[in-house]
Amino acid sequence: MNRFVIADWEKCIGCNTCMAGCVDVHERAGLAAYPRLHVTRLENATMPLQCRNCDDAPCEKVCPVRAITFEDRSVQLNESVCIGCKLCALVCPFGAITPHGTKPRGEESLAYGHVLRVGPPMPQGEESPLYGTYPLMLPEPDLRPDAVHPLLQWLIGERTVAVKCDLCHWRPQGPECVRVCPTDALRLVDEDNVTELIEKRRVQTFHDHPAGG
Amino acid sequence: MPDAKTVCPYCGTGCSMRLITKGNQIVEVEADRESPVNEGNLCLKGYFGFHHVASPARLTTPMMRREDGRFAPAGWDAALDVVARKLADIKRESGPDAIVIFSTARSTNEENYVTQKFARAVLGTNNVDHCARLCHAPTTSGLEMTLGAGAMTNTIGELSRHSDVIFICGSNTAECHPIVASHVIKAKARGAKLIVADPRKNEMVKHADLWLGVPIGHDIPLLNAMMHVIIKEGLHKADFIREHTDGFDDLARAVANYPPERVSQMTGIPAEDLVKAGRWYANAGAASTLYAMGVTQFTCGTGNVVSIANLAVITGQIGRPGAGVCPLRGQNNIQGAGDLGAVPNEFPGCYKVTDDAARARFEKAWNSPLSSKIGLRLTEVPAAILDGKVRAVICDGENPMLTDPSTRHFARAVEKLDLLMVTDIFLSETARRAHVVLPACGWGGRKGTFINTERRVQRVRAAVRARGETKAAWWIFRSLSERLGFDGMRYRSPEDVWNEVRTVVPEQWGGVSYARLDKEPGVCHPCPTEDHPGTPILHVGGRFATPSGRAQLKPVLFDPVEVPESERKAFASPIVGHIAERPDADYPFIFTTGRVAAHYHTGNMTRRSPVLEQIAPEALFELNPEDARDLGLRDGEYIRVTTRRGSVVSKAWVTGRVSPKLVFGTFHYWETPANELTNSENLDPYCFIPEFKISAARVVKITPAEAQASVEAQRRYFRQDVEAAAIIAENAYLQSHGDAA
Numbered sequence: 022m023n024r025f026v027i028a029d030w031e032k033c034i035g036c037n038t039c040m041a042g043c044v045d046v047h048e049r050a051g052l053a054a055y056p057r058l059h060v061t062r063l064e065n066a067t068m069p070l071q072c073r074n075c076d077d078a079p080c081e082k083v084c085p086v087r088a089i090t091f092e093d094r095s096v097q098l099n100e101s102v103c104i105g106c107k108l109c110a111l112v113c114p115f116g117a118i119t120p121h122g123t124k125p126r127g128e129e130s131l132a133y134g135h136v137l138r139v140g141p142p143m144p145q146g147e148e149s150p151l152y153g154t155y156p157l158m159l160p161e162p163d164l165r166p167d168a169v170h171p172l173l174q175w176l177i178g179e180r181t182v183a184v185k186c187d188l189c190h191w192r193p194q195g196p197e198c199v200r201v202c203p204t205d206a207l208r209l210v211d212e213d214n215v216t217e218l219i220e221k222r223r224v225q226t227f228h229d230h231p232a233g234g
Numbered sequence: 235m236p237d238a239k240t241v242c243p244y245c246g247t248g249c250s251m252r253l254i255t256k257g258n259q260i261v262e263v264e265a266d267r268e269s270p271v272n273e274g275n276l277c278l279k280g281y282f283g284f285h286h287v288a289s290p291a292r293l294t295t296p297m298m299r300r301e302d303g304r305f306a307p308a309g310w311d312a313a314l315d316v317v318a319r320k321l322a323d324i325k326r327e328s329g330p331d332a333i334v335i336f337s338t339a340r341s342t343n344e345e346n347y348v349t350q351k352f353a354r355a356v357l358g359t360n361n362v363d364h365c366a367r368l369c370h371a372p373t374t375s376g377l378e379m380t381l382g383a384g385a386m387t388n389t390i391g392e393l394s395r396h397s398d399v400i401f402i403c404g405s406n407t408a409e410c411h412p413i414v415a416s417h418v419i420k421a422k423a424r425g426a427k428l429i430v431a432d433p434r435k436n437e438m439v440k441h442a443d444l445w446l447g448v449p450i451g452h453d454i455p456l457l458n459a460m461m462h463v464i465i466k467e468g469l470h471k472a473d474f475i476r477e478h479t480d481g482f483d484d485l486a487r488a489v490a491n492y493p494p495e496r497v498s499q500m501t502g503i504p505a506e507d508l509v510k511a512g513r514w515y516a517n518a519g520a521a522s523t524l525y526a527m528g529v530t531q532f533t534c535g536t537g538n539v540v541s542i543a544n545l546a547v548i549t550g551q552i553g554r555p556g557a558g559v560c561p562l563r564g565q566n567n568i569q570g571a572g573d574l575g576a577v578p579n580e581f582p583g584c585y586k587v588t589d590d591a592a593r594a595r596f597e598k599a600w601n602s603p604l605s606s607k608i609g610l611r612l613t614e615v616p617a618a619i620l621d622g623k624v625r626a627v628i629c630d631g632e633n634p635m636l637t638d639p640s641t642r643h644f645a646r647a648v649e650k651l652d653l654l655m656v657t658d659i660f661l662s663e664t665a666r667r668a669h670v671v672l673p674a675c676g677w678g679g680r681k682g683t684f685i686n687t688e689r690r691v692q693r694v695r696a697a698v699r700a701r702g703e704t705k706a707a708w709w710i711f712r713s714l715s716e717r718l719g720f721d722g723m724r725y726r727s728p729e730d731v732w733n734e735v736r737t738v739v740p741e742q743w744g745g746v747s748y749a750r751l752d753k754e755p756g757v758c759h760p761c762p763t764e765d766h767p768g769t770p771i772l773h774v775g776g777r778f779a780t781p782s783g784r785a786q787l788k789p790v791l792f793d794p795v796e797v798p799e800s801e802r803k804a805f806a807s808p809i810v811g812h813i814a815e816r817p818d819a820d821y822p823f824i825f826t827t828g829r830v831a832a833h834y835h836t837g838n839m840t841r842r843s844p845v846l847e848q849i850a851p852e853a854l855f856e857l858n859p860e861d862a863r864d865l866g867l868r869d870g871e872y873i874r875v876t877t878r879r880g881s882v883v884s885k886a887w888v889t890g891r892v893s894p895k896l897v898f899g900t901f902h903y904w905e906t907p908a909n910e911l912t913n914s915e916n917l918d919p920y921c922f923i924p925e926f927k928i929s930a931a932r933v934v935k936i937t938p939a940e941a942q943a944s945v946e947a948q949r950r951y952f953r954q955d956v957e958a959a960a961i962i963a964e965n966a967y968l969q970s971h972g973d974a975a
């Protein structure tokens with residue numbers, strides 16, 4: 022059985038710490054700096070949604086270049102192999118895959134310039150020294166026309182790849198979102214948890230409805 | 235430098251953390267597992283809000299404005315000489331009260347102490363204030379009036395361990411104090427009940443067992459109705475009231491006028507919910523009320539806070555573990571700044587400047603005559619400048635150009651000043667208008683202590699070497715004091731300053747030595763001696779901190795328009811509330827403000843973190859789907875919100891979180907400076923806080939192109955000084971290369 026991370030809406034306070042942790046840990050690993058889980062707010066409940074690592078994963082089936090594969094009890098997506106065709110995003114029943122633009126190098130230094138950059142100040146004058154000119158601050162109307170669908174929206178010069186939860190598979194301490202969530206709303210589910218839960222529920226069912234009713 | 239254990243620089247929760255460094259840079263933040271406050275957790279600001287420390291845009295050298303209006307780098311000596319000379323001239327020509335100092339809740343206790351001492355002992359004025367005026371001033375006035383101490387009565391950890399009912403009234407706890415919210419979630423898992431009173435369906439409402447959808451500003455009738463039910467059903471603690479309080483009869487008479495049925499008509503909250511809330515709260519083994527800006531930022535802010543205290547006192551929900559009144563302070567050291575005397579009416583330790591005995595004590599300690607005249611409050615300063623009464627402002631780390639209500643009014647005033655000296659870590663919108671800008675040594679490089687919302691004094695340690703020529707505020711004021719011929723500030727370190735504080739106000743901090751703070755996870759004041767355990771719970775056993783030792787209950791009356799004379803006259807000195815600016819035909823919406831979890835205030839620090847900026851890159855004003863339909867607006871399109879004071883543009887989030895005709899917006903973004911909309915004219919009569927939370931507004935839909943044009947206009951307004959920015963960039967470049975060498 023594949024493992025997956027899931028949230029408990031009874032504990033989630035919608036603080037977005039999990040999303041921030043996700044961005045940070047992937048950026049440090051040289052992967053797309055984009056959250057792989059999305060805190061989703063309905064009127065009466067809030068929690069992050071992410072990949073369920075389906076055992077019969079439709080995304081794996083449709084990927085034309087085998088960027089998506091089953092590995093180590095999870096579904097992994099190789100961002101270097103991905104050609105950005107977005108088919109997986111269309112078939113995922115949970116909305117767990119987001120095509121996200123990988124910025125060309127020049128732009129990347131703009132985005133994170135004020136942290137990582139060493140060298141003379143950017144020539145644009147006022148912008149860069151102040152807020153490091155974060156290019157996503159507002160969409161420029163002429164660059165970002167109303168797209169047919171948000172899935173198909175990207176900036177010229179970006180290479181779009183599919184981004185999804187990878188369970189932070191390279192980290193011995195496990196998924197970063199689970200670690201940083203201040204209310205313990207997230208947990209990693211694996212075969213043991215599920216077996217345990219099923220056993221408990223069986224006993225509970227027997228207890229509550231001894232006649233099977 | 236080695237990794238350092240310190241305290242988060244953002245909200246008043248005061249989470250303890252370890253800064254992991256590489257070379258001279260912070261690379262990671264770890265949560266402190268031993269801390270009783272955060273128990274190994276942090277929110278996203280705590281984890282990812284450190285990038286500003288290494289930003290090349292940091293101010294690293296003093297700058298002075300030249301004749302032609304541009305900035306030029308200057309040495310410390312030159313800059314301080316100019317400031318000292320100007321201060322001396324202005325003091326000679328116009329008296330000490332022509333000078334105002336804005337201290338800041340962002341800096342340490344030590345810095346606040348030195349700042350207010352500089353104002354009082356060196357300049358001779360009580361004109362010193364800080365941003366608490368704009369957030370929890372009603373907490374100080376309201377709780378001092380009733381309980382005798384303007385502070386959270388209990389500790390945060392008691393919520394998860396002891397409280398059976400948690401009543402959140404006007405606090406967006408999940409976004410503004412996520413770690414406090416995590417204790418509420420733990421309490422719920424233990425079986426505690428949660429009541430939330432908020433006009434918005436914020437994240438805590440989703441966890442509430444009972445939601446009271448109180449219309450904005452109507453907390454007094456809500457609380458009066460709860461007390462009405464409690465007294466009518468005999469759920470109040472008569473013995474406790476008799477032994478430990480004064481004024482119950484008047485209060486009972488006042489709340490008799492607020493039966494749930496009437497309040498239900500006034501507020502739209504179902505009467506049975508008001509009854510239920512009153513019963514749950516009164517019957518709880520231990521109940522705590524959490525409140526914040528949703529209660530304080532009104533012209534009746536003091537009345538709201540007094541009502542919360544009334545409710546706690548008559549039910550005996552105070553002075554026990556998990557039972558108390560919990561103002562959640564918004565800033566890392568706002569409790570400390572106020573307690574250390576950075577307010578115009580009080581010395582350190584909350585002694586009144588008008589009290590002769592108190593003055594004598596500080597005159598002796600500081601060896602200097604002190605003024606008995608209450609100084610100007612921050613909110614009175616712009617008018618005083620325009621009247622020519624104030625000629626110099628020293629602004630230490632605040633950014634009133636973005637945070638103060640009705641900012642353009644403030645901008646006009648600032649232009650008239652003879653001296654505006656700004657100390658900051660960045661060239662803030664305010665600094666850009668200064669005559670002299672001094673580079674401050676900010677969090678990461680600064681040492682001292684902070685006091686969190688639960689009165690816990692904690693050590694703040696440096697993880698990196700100070701940037702460039704940056705200096706701490708205590709050093710700056712010490713240097714100015716020497717130039718002005720005062721020699722009572724010979725501090726060599728923050729510890730020197732703190733030890734002076736301990737000897738001057740021993741009843742509060744005498745027992746809180748640096749050595750002790752190194753061993754313990756903070757100490758809650760008052761703590762008079764080294765062997766005193768500190769005071770995690772105030773007012774234990776009904777012994778209140780008022781002069782008489784008894785809680786002072788006060789009748790609080792409310793009507794959105796005006797409380798009728800007849801009702802008012804029935805009481806000797808009632809507190810009376812109303813709403814200053816109600817919606818009308820021209821401005822049919824109510825605009826209100828708040829925060830999101832990812833950002834902090836004007837974003838000068840958090841917006842420099844790529845991670846936080848990615849999570850919340852732009853303002854999202856919340857608008858009800860009904861209103862969106864009327865405006866022909868889809869989620870994610872742009873709106874312009876206009877009030878009598880200004881107009882800003884934002885992306886709209888169409889959501890049922892807000893009720894119809896209510897717009898909620900954040901004030902984090904210079905692109906969408908929400909405080910241009912807020913109201914600075916109507917002030918609370920007790921503590922002078924403006925009514926930030928309610929502005930009558932108009933909302934129209936605009937095109938993305940219009941939105942973009944507005945951002946460009948804001949950029950010109952707030953970021954006009956290209957020259958200054960270029961100098962900073964240059965400094966930063968030299969600096970980073972200097973560092974590398």
Ligand code: SF4
Nearest residue numbers: 072073074075080113
């Ligand atoms: S991305 Fe979607 S389809 Fe693919 S494994 Fe995850 S949840 Fe299943």
Ligand code: SF4
Nearest residue numbers: 033034036037039202
């Ligand atoms: S970190 Fe936890 S509480 Fe915060 S949004 Fe994510 S799941 Fe929810």
Ligand code: SF4
Nearest residue numbers: 242244245249277280
């Ligand atoms: S809850 Fe407040 S103090 Fe704690 S990490 Fe978050 S911002 Fe910092």
